[in-house]
Amino acid sequence: MSKRRCRGKFWPRVRALIWEKAEELFMQEQARKMDCYIKPERSELREGGYFHQAKLIVLRNLWRERKGLPTVEEEEALKRFGAV
Numbered sequence: 575m576s577k578r579r580c581r582g583k584f585w586p587r588v589r590a591l592i593w594e595k596a597e598e599l600f601m602q603e604q605a606r607k608m609d610c611y612i613k614p615e616r617s618e619l620r621e622g623g624y625f626h627q628a629k630l631i632v633l634r635n636l637w638r639e640r641k642g643l644p645t646v647e648e649e650e651a652l653k654r655f656g657a658v
Contacts, residue, residue: 588632588633588636592625592628592629592632593616593619593625593628594628595628595631595632596619596624596625596629597614597619597624598628599624599627599628600614600618600619600622600624631646634646635647
């Protein structure tokens with residue numbers, strides 16, 4: 575008897591967003607260090623804590639979006655330009 579695993583709609587989409595955000599966080603740090611462009615491995619993103627940080631950001635933004643609130647990035651941009 576083989577078990578079929580049902581694929582959801584939420585987590586596959588969210589995981590893709592998390593990996594994108596983790597790479598973005600990694601690249602931001604690399605730019606600050608003035609290192610050359612290096613595409614990170616997923617294991618490197620996990621070990622460096624980028625995946626966890628990205629997961630928190632993405633899930634927080636999805637929650638805020640669902641509640642009709644601006645994302646963290648949008649809120650920071652509003653503060654930077656003096657709109658809040």
